[in-house]
Amino acid sequence: MHQRSRASVIAIAALLALAACNQASTAPEAADGVGAEWLTYGGTADEQRHSRLTSINKDSLPKLGVAWTYDLKTGRGIETTPIVADGVMYATSSWSVLHALDAKTGKELWVYDPAVDKAVGVDACCDVVNRGVALKVCVLFLGVIDGRLEAIDAKTGKRLWSVQTVDRSKPYTITGAPRVVKNMVLIGNGGAELGVRGYLSAYDTATGKLVWRFYTVPNPDMKPDGAASDAILAKLANPTWGKTGRWTADGGGGTVWDSIVYDEPNNQIVFGVGNGSPWNAQLRDPDSKGDNLFISSIVAVDADTGEYNWHYQTTPRDNWDYTATQTIILADLPTGPGGARQRVVMQAPKNGFFYVLDAKTGKFLSGNNYVPQTWTTGLDANGRPVETPTARPVNASYLHSPGPQGGHNWHPMAFNPDLGLAYIPAQELPQGYNPKPAADPATKWNTGFKFEDGLPVDPLDPATLKAMRAMYKGRLVAWDPVANKARWTVELPTPSNGGVLSTAAGLVFQGTVGGDLVAYDAATGKDLWRRNVKGGIMAPPVTYEIDGEQYLTVASGWGGAYALAAGFLFEQAVPAVVGRVITFKLGAQGEIPDHKLTPIDARPQAPRFGTQAQLQAGLVAYSRNCMVCHGPMAISSGVLPDLRWSPTSADAAAWKAVVLDGQRASNGMVSFAKQMSPADAEAVRAYVVHQANGPKAAAAPAKP
Ligand code: CA
Numbered sequence: 001m002h003q004r005s006r007a008s009v010i011a012i013a014a015l016l017a018l019a020a021c022n023q024a025s026t027a028p029e030a031a032d033g034v035g036a037e038w039l040t041y042g043g044t045a046d047e048q049r050h051s052r053l054t055s056i057n058k059d060s061l062p063k064l065g066v067a068w069t070y071d072l073k074t075g076r077g078i079e080t081t082p083i084v085a086d087g088v089m090y091a092t093s094s095w096s097v098l099h100a101l102d103a104k105t106g107k108e109l110w111v112y113d114p115a116v117d118k119a120v121g122v123d124a125c126c127d128v129v130n131r132g133v134a135l136k137v138c139v140l141f142l143g144v145i146d147g148r149l150e151a152i153d154a155k156t157g158k159r160l161w162s163v164q165t166v167d168r169s170k171p172y173t174i175t176g177a178p179r180v181v182k183n184m185v186l187i188g189n190g191g192a193e194l195g196v197r198g199y200l201s202a203y204d205t206a207t208g209k210l211v212w213r214f215y216t217v218p219n220p221d222m223k224p225d226g227a228a229s230d231a232i233l234a235k236l237a238n239p240t241w242g243k244t245g246r247w248t249a250d251g252g253g254g255t256v257w258d259s260i261v262y263d264e265p266n267n268q269i270v271f272g273v274g275n276g277s278p279w280n281a282q283l284r285d286p287d288s289k290g291d292n293l294f295i296s297s298i299v300a301v302d303a304d305t306g307e308y309n310w311h312y313q314t315t316p317r318d319n320w321d322y323t324a325t326q327t328i329i330l331a332d333l334p335t336g337p338g339g340a341r342q343r344v345v346m347q348a349p350k351n352g353f354f355y356v357l358d359a360k361t362g363k364f365l366s367g368n369n370y371v372p373q374t375w376t377t378g379l380d381a382n383g384r385p386v387e388t389p390t391a392r393p394v395n396a397s398y399l400h401s402p403g404p405q406g407g408h409n410w411h412p413m414a415f416n417p418d419l420g421l422a423y424i425p426a427q428e429l430p431q432g433y434n435p436k437p438a439a440d441p442a443t444k445w446n447t448g449f450k451f452e453d454g455l456p457v458d459p460l461d462p463a464t465l466k467a468m469r470a471m472y473k474g475r476l477v478a479w480d481p482v483a484n485k486a487r488w489t490v491e492l493p494t495p496s497n498g499g500v501l502s503t504a505a506g507l508v509f510q511g512t513v514g515g516d517l518v519a520y521d522a523a524t525g526k527d528l529w530r531r532n533v534k535g536g537i538m539a540p541p542v543t544y545e546i547d548g549e550q551y552l553t554v555a556s557g558w559g560g561a562y563a564l565a566a567g568f569l570f571e572q573a574v575p576a577v578v579g580r581v582i583t584f585k586l587g588a589q590g591e592i593p594d595h596k597l598t599p600i601d602a603r604p605q606a607p608r609f610g611t612q613a614q615l616q617a618g619l620v621a622y623s624r625n626c627m628v629c630h631g632p633m634a635i636s637s638g639v640l641p642d643l644r645w646s647p648t649s650a651d652a653a654a655w656k657a658v659v660l661d662g663q664r665a666s667n668g669m670v671s672f673a674k675q676m677s678p679a680d681a682e683a684v685r686a687y688v689v690h691q692a693n694g695p696k697a698a699a700a701p702a703k704p
Contacts, residue, residue, distance in 0.1 A: 032052065032417070033048070033050045033051055033052035033417070033504060034049075034050065034051040034052060034053075034543070035051075035052055035053075035545075036053070036544060036545040036546070037084050037085050037086075037544055038051075038081075038082065038083060038084040038085075038542045038543070038544050039083060039084075039085055039135060040083070040134065040135070040179070040180075041081050041083075041131070041132050041134065041177040041179060042081075042261070042327075042329075042412070043542070045261070045262050045264055045330075046261070046329065046330040046331060047259075047261050047327065047328065047329055047330065048329055048330075048331065048414060048415040048416075048417065048502070049412055049413075049414035049415070049499075049500065049501055049502060049540065050414060050415060050416055050417060050502040050503065050504070051501065051502070051503045051504065051543045052503075052504045053503060053504070053505075053543055053544075053545055053550045054503065054504050054505040054550075055545075055549070055550035055586065056503070056505060056507070056543070056550050056552060056586060057505035057506070057507065058505065058506065058507070058521070058528060060586050061507075061519055061528055061529040062529070063586045063587055064529065064531075064552070064584050064585070064586055064588075065584060065585070065586075065587065065588035065589045065590065066531075066582065066583070066584055066588055066589070066590035066591060066592055067106075067551065067583045067584060067585040067588040067590060068105055068106030068582075068583050068590060069106065069580050069581065069582050069583070069590070069592055069593065070091075070099070070101055070106045070108065070580060070581040071578050071579075071580055072091070072093040072094075072097075072099065072555070072557065072578065072579035072580060072581065073093075073578060074093050074094045074095065074097070074557070074578065074579055075558075075559075075576030075577060075578055075579070075639070076093075076094035076095070076127055076128055076129070076557070076559045076576075076579075076639065077094060077127040077128075077129045077538065077557055077558065077559020077560040077563060077579075077639065078093055078094065078129070078538065078539055078555045078556065078557025078559065078579035079129040079130065079131045079175070079410065079538055079539050079557075079560060080092045080093065080130065080131060080132050080539050080555050081131060081132040081177065081412065081499070081539065081540055081542060082132070082542055082553055082555070082581065083132065083133055083134075083135050083140075084103050084542065084544040084553075085135055085154075087102065087103050087104060087546055088100055088101070088102065088103055088109065088154070089101045089102075089103040089553070089581070090133050090135070090140055090154070091132075091555060091581050092130040092131070092132055092133060092142070093130065093555075093557070093579055094127070094128045094129055094130065094557070094559065094579070095113075095114075095116050095118070095128050095130075095145060096114050096116060096128075096130045096142060096143070096144040096145045096146075096174075097111065097112070097113045097114070097130075098111070098112040098113075098133060098140065098142055098152065098157070099111050099581075100112075100154070100157055101581065103544065103546060103551065103583075104546050104547075104551075106581070106583060109157075110156065110157030111157065112142070112152055112157045112159070114142070114144045114146075114148065114150060116128075116144060116145055116146050117146065117666075118665075118666055118667055118668045119665045119666065119668065119670050120145055120146045120173065120668070121145075121667070121668025121669075122444075122629075122668055122669065122670045123171035123172070123173050123191060123194060124145060124173045124175070124190075125173075125190065125191075125193040125194070125445075125561065125628060126175070126190075126560055126561030126564070127559045127560045127561065127563070127564055127639070128145050128175075128668070129175050129559065129560055130142075130143070130145070130175055130177075131175060131176050131177045131258070131410070132177035133152075133177060133178070134177060134178040134179050134180045134185060135154065135180070136180045136185075136205055138153065138154045138155060139151050139152070139153065139154060139160065139205065140152040140153075140154050141178040141180065141185045141187075141205070142178070143174035143175070143176060143177065143178050143187050144174060145173050145174060145175065146168070146173070146174075147164055147165050147166035147168060147172050147173070147174055147189065148162050148163065148164055148165065148174075149162070149163050149165050149174075149178065149185065149187050149203060149208070150162040150163075151185075151205070151208060161207065161208040162208070163203060163208040163210075165187060165189065165201055165203075166189055166196075170191065170195070170196050170251070171191045171194035171195065171196060172189045172190070172191045172196050173189065173190050173191055174187065174188075174189050174190070174257075175190055175257060175258075176188060176190075176256075176257050176258045176260075179260045179261070179262065180205060181202075181262045181269065181303055182303065182304075183204060183205050183206065184202040184203065184204065184205060184211050184303075185202070185203050185204075185205050186200060186201070186202050186203075186260050186269060186271075187200075187201055187203070188200045188201070188255060188256025188257055188258075188260065188271070189255055189256070189257060190255045190257035190274070191255055192253030192254065192255045192274050192275050192276070192277040192323075193277070193279075193321075193445055193446065193447060193628075194277075194444065194445065194446050195246075195249070195250030195251055195253075195277050195278070195442075195446045196250070196251045196253070196255060196277065197215065197216075197217055197219075197220075197251030197252055197253070197254070198215070198216040198217060198251075198252075198253060198254035198255035198256055198273065198274060199213050199214060199215045199216060199227075199229075199256065200213070200214045200216070200256040200260065200269070200271055200301075200306075201213045201214075202269075202306060211306075212227070212228040212305060212306030213225075213227045213228060213229070213306065214227065214228045214229040214299075214301050214306045214308075215227055215229040215233065216229075216254035216255075216256060216273045216294045216295070216297075216299065217233075217237065217241070217247075217251070217252035217253065217254040217276075217292070217293075217294065217295060218233050218237050218238045218241055218252070219233075220247065220248040220249070220251070220252070222234075222238050222241075222243075227306075228301065228305060228306030228307050228308075229306070229308070231307070231308070232307075232308035236293055236311075237293040237294060239290065240288065240290030240291045240292055240293045241285055241288055241290055241292055241293075242285045242286065242287025242288035242290070243287055244286065244287050245283065245284050245285040245286050245287065246277075246278050246283050246284050246442070246446075246448065247276070247277065247278075247284045247285050247292075250277050250278065250284075250442075250446060251277060252276060252277055252284070252292070252295070253274060253275050253276045253277030253278075253284075253295055254273050254274055254275075254276065254277075254294060254295040254296075255273070255274040255325075256271050256272065256273055256274070256325065257274055257323075257325050258272060258325040258326065258327075258410050259271060259272040259325055259326060259327055259328040259347075260272075260328075261328045261329075261330055261345075262303065263300070263330055263343070263345075263359055265343060265359075266300075266309075266343070266359055266360055267302065267303045267304070268300045268301060268302055268303055268309050269300065269301050269302075269303050269306075270298060270299070270300045270328055270330070270345055270359070271298070271299055271300075271301075271328070272297075272298055272323070272324045272325035272326060272328055272347065272349070273294050273295060273296060273297045273298070273299055273323075273324055273325065274295070274296070274323040274324070274325050275295060275296060275318050275320075275321045275322060275323045276292055276295040276296070276317075276318045276319075277446065278446050278447050278448035279318070279319060279320060279321050279404070279447040279448055279449060280319065280435050280436065280447065280448025280449055281317050281318065281319040281392070282392075282394070282435060282438075282448075283435070283436065283438055283448035284448065285317075286438070289317070290317065291313060291316035291317050292316075292317050292318070293311070293313065294311050294313065295313075295315075295318050296313060296314050296315035296316075296318040296322050296323060296324045296349070296351070297311045297312060297313040297314065297324055298311065298312045298314065298324055298328065298345060298347060298355075298357065298362070299311045300345075300359075300362060309362070310361055310362030311362060312355070312357050312362045312363075312364060312383065314347075314349050314351055314353065314355065314385075315349075315351045315385065316384065316385070319391070319392050319433070320351075320375065320400060320402075320403075320404060320433060321350065321404035321406075321447070322349065322350045322351035322402075322406070323349060323350050323406070324347065324349040324350075324351075325349070325410070326347055326348055326349045326350065326406070326408050326409065326410065326413070327347065327348070327408075327410075327412050327413040328345060328346070328347050329345075329346045329347070329413065329414075329415045329422065330343065330344070330345060330346075330359060331343075331344055331346065331415055331417060331481075332344070332417075333356070333420070333481060333482055334482060335356060335365050335366070335481075335482060342358060342365075343358075343359040343360065344356050344357060344358060344359055344365065344481070345357040345358075345359050345362075346415070346422055346481055348370055348407070348408045348413060348422070348424045348426070348479070349406070349408070350402055350404075350405075350406025350407060350408065350409065351373070351375070351385070351402065351406070351407070352369045352370065352371045352372070352373035352375075352401070352402045352406075352407040353367045353368065353369050353370070353373070353379065353385070354367060354368060354369075354370045354422070354424070354479055354481065354484075355367045355383065356481045356484075364379075364382055364383030366481070366484045367379045367383050367484075368484045368485060369407075370407060370408070370424055370426055370477050370479055370486065371401070371402060371407035371408075371426050371427070371428055371475070371477075372401055372428065373401055373402060373407070374388065374399075374400055374401045374430075375387060375388060375391040375400055376388060376391065393433055393434060393435060394435065395435070396434065397432040397433065397434035397450075397453045397454060398432065398433055398434075399430050399431070399432045400430060400431060400432075400433055401428060401429075401430040402427075402428070402429065402430070403429045403430050403431025404431055405427065405429040405431075405495065405496070405561060405562055405565075406427070406429075407426055407427065407428070408424050408425060408426050408427070409425075409427070409496070409561070409562075411425040411496070411497065411498060411499040411500075411538060411540070412425075412499035412500060412540045413425065413499075413500060414499075414500040414501055414502040414508070414540075415502065416502040416506075416508075416522050418504065418506075419506075419522055419523055420480060420481070420482060421478045421479065421480060421487055421522065421523075422478070422479045422481055423476060423477070423478055423479075423500040423502060423508050423510075423522075424476070424477040424479055424500075425474075425476060425497050425498065425499060425500055425510065426474070426475040426476070426477045427472075427473065427474050427475060427495030427496060427497075428471075428472060428473040428474075428475070428495065429472055429495050429562075430471060430472075432453050432454045433449050433453075434449060434450045434453035434454075435448060435449055435450070436448050436449060436450055443624040443625055443675055444624070444625045444672065444675050445624060445625065445627075445628050450620075450623075450624075451623040451624055451627055451628075451632075452619050452620050452622075452623035452624065455619060455623060455632060455633060457612070457615045457616050457618075457619050457687070457690070458690070458695065459633070459690065459691045459693070459694055459695040460568075460633065460695060461695040462695075465568055468568065468569075469568075469569050472494065472495050472566075472569055473491065473492070473493075473494075473495060474491075474492030474493065474494050474495045474496065474497050474512075474513070475489055475490065475491055475492055476489070476490040476492065476497070476500070476508075476510055476520070476525070477489050478508075478522070478525060488524060488525035489525065490520065490525050490527070492512060492513075493513075493514070494512075494513045494514070494569065495513075495562060495566075495569075496513055496538065496560070496561075496562035496563070496566070497510060497511065497512045497513055497537070497538075498510050498511030498512065498537040498538050498539060498540060498541070498554070499511075499538070499539060499540025499541075500540060500541075501540055501541040501542060501543060501552075502522060503522075503543060506521065506522045506523060507519050507520070507521070507522055507528070508520045508521075508522045509541040509552065509554075510540075510541075511533070511536075511537025511538070511539070511541065511554050511556070512536075512537060513536045513537070513538075513558075514532075514536065515532050515533050515534055515535050515536050515537060515556060516530045516531065516532050516533075516537075517530065517531050517532075517533055517537065517541065517554055517582075517584075518530040531584075533554070533556045533580070533582050533592055534556070534577070534592050534593075534594065534595060535556030535557060535558060535577045535578075535579065535580060535595070536556060536557070536558035536563070536577075537554055537555075537556050537557075538557065538558075538559070538560050539554060539555040539556075539557065540554070541553060541554040542554075549585055549586070550585065550586070551583050551584065551585050552583065552584040552585070553581060553582065553583045553584075554581075554582055555579060555580065555581050555582070556577075556579060556580050556582060557577075557578075557579025557580070558576070558577060558579075558637075558638070558639060559639045563637050563639050564628065564629050564630075564631065564637070564639055564640065565627070565628060565631060565632065566631070566632075566637060567631035567632070567635035567636045567637035567638070567642070568631065568632055568633055568635040569637075570637050570638075575597045575598055575599065575600055575638050576638055576639055576640075577595045577597065578595060580592075600638065600642065600645065601645055602642070602644075602645055603645060604644065604645070604650075604689065604692035604693045604694075605645065605646065605647050605649065605650035605692070606649070606650035606651075606689050606692075607689075607693065608686075608689055608690045608692075608693040609686055609689060610683070610686030610687075610689075610690065614682075614683045614686050615683070615686055615687050615690055617679075617680065617683040618683035618684045618685070618686050618687025618688070618690075619687050621676055621680045621681075621683055621684050621687075622634065622684045622687050622688070625672055625675050625676060625684075626643075626672075626684065630642075630643055633691055634687070634688045634691040634692075635691070643688045644688055644689075644691050644692035645692065649685055649688045649689055649692070650689070652682065652685065655681065655682075655685045656678065656681060656682075659671075659672055659676065659681045659684070659685075660672065660673045660676070660678065660681050661673075
């Protein structure tokens with residue numbers, strides 16, 4: 001009740017300021033589930049993504065049909081959690097564009113485009129995605145890919161204020177949803193694959209003025225920043241880092257790019273911290289053998305001051321891109337003495353373990369692996385991973401599971417408090433880690449590992465590609481955090497399926513890469529209903545109620561880290577399709593329109609050329625600079641143009657104009673002249689054209 005009355009006070013104050021606004025209350029509801037409106041990123045403050053609505057249930061599912069669809073007018077990845085308040089839906093799309101729609105009909109009310117300079121796209125490790133907005137009584141808060149945080153009038157779509165939250169001379173980006181806590185809006189950032197220093201900031205919702213900032217890793221000179229993190233960095237974190245190494249130039253990583261949760265009973269913010277920068281710990285920090293706090297950790301800070309409360313490091317001295325930024329869910333579980341209920345923090349980070357921590361102290365309660373993992377023999381009594389002897393390869397490659405895409409990535413997990421089950425969109429994506437020597441120059445993708453390792457110069461034949469595909473799996477895991485094990489598992493044909501929604505009707509909804517929205521029985525995993533939406537789904541569904549009718553919404557839109565990096569995992573590339581918001585309700589009989597697709601002309605535009613040495617140099621330069629966006633072995637999944645079939649790769653002058661002279665910088669393809677010499681760029685072109693000409697002729701010697 002306390003929360004309600006406080007919400008009312010805030011609402012009244014805001015009504016005085018914004019007389020035109022009708023939203024009575026947009027504070028997060030109590031922890032027992034989401035009601036008629038979906039008001040925050042995770043549904044409630046505890047971010048369980050569990051709805052109390054039950055009109056859509058096991059009996060009525062067959063009547064579920066399409067109420068409306070809305071095109072997001074972009075072919076890039078869509079990761080949005082739409083917010084629904086006062087009959088209006090607020091959904092973000094790629095390049096941080098915000099759409100306001102009538103939640104009942106899908107009618108567009110307004111579109112806010114922050115007009116990003118698209119050259120920033122090259123700094124986005126994992127596509128130019130956006131995961132959603134925060135709302136506080138008629139004001140929306142939007143994180144923009146170029147580092148801005150903006151306040152938008154929810155009624156009109158007009159910008160109220162804008163602040164730049166990052167140093168634009170560094171490769172920072174924002175893809176995550178801000179969160180509103182009291183009179184503050186919280187936002188982090190990404191960029192640890194390229195080289196930045198991570199932090200979480202709190203800004204005043206009314207003015208955009210910085211209230212506090214918490215840096216997750218030390219200042220390279222170990223001096224204080226004048227920030228909330230100063231005391232704890234000096235005490236705990238600084239001693240875990242050495243005085244030399246790449247981190248002193250690149251910032252050390254530890255970006256807070258996704259989960260930020262308000263734990264109201266403990267008045268603290270619990271957030272997830274990303275990987276070290278560069279990934280390779282020996283290059284990052286060769287002097288110390290320290291844990292490199294607070295990378296790959298869950299950290300709790302005082303909500304009012306930003307000062308440290310506790311931390312739990314999931315992956316000490318991370319070496320594998322094992323971020324701990326994944327969904328953080330708060331819940332009361334019978335994990336206390338004698339089965340007493342206890343407030344806990346749950347997370348299934350990239351490293352493959354599901355953790356349960358005491359929310360008040362951060363103490364490790366339990367952990368177990370939710371996907372196969374090869375880098376430890378398990379966790380010790382304090383929850384510290386016991387690494388295998390091959391966990392940190394020195395001069396050789398080691399195939400690790402999970403790989404850098406994680407056993408679970410950003411795709412939101414959900415929790416059903418009635419059944420006590422967490423639903424993890426899990427996956428198996430092993431990767432070889434072969435460290436680069438310290439003498440190797442830094443490249444655009446500053447990981448300190450050889451991305452080209454294990455990849456042949458010659459194009460792979462279809463049988464080998466098929467065998468590789470069989471190694472990669474997707475899975476929906478229903479995890480019992482008290483028993484510390486899986487209750488049921490659904491095997492899926494590919495990794496990187498959508499985020500999850502749980503409902504009190506005993507249903508779990510999840511979309512697939514193949515474009516099916518599926519309803520499962522929450523207790524058993526039985527497949528109860530599915531509908532293909534004609535576009536791959538990564539985003540999590542949400543549900544809401546208007547005039548007594550329950551609606552179910554999901555956004556389709558193929559893209560993101562996996563889609564960009566995994567073209568070779570698909571039998572055939574899919575031309576980029578326009579992202580959509582698709583809304584269902586009972587009794588609706590609408591159709592999902594077909595996409596107008598431009599077929600991909602998969603033919604080489606030039607004959608192969610180049611010496612073997614040039615092709616090898618091309619493989620290395622391609623894999624270290626181009627692969628993350630254009631796909632390993634130059635195979636695109638269709639989100640970005642496939643370089644093999646491009647007229648640009650067929651023409652030396654056109655190639656140079658794009659790759660070195662930055663002719664397409666305004667599309668996000670900036671100049672790589674800093675990373676590649678003209679000879680490197682031409683070697684990459686030779687490699688790409690070699691891939692285009694296919695495996696059969698690869699046996700014949702290339703032209704000298
Ligand atoms: Ca990362």
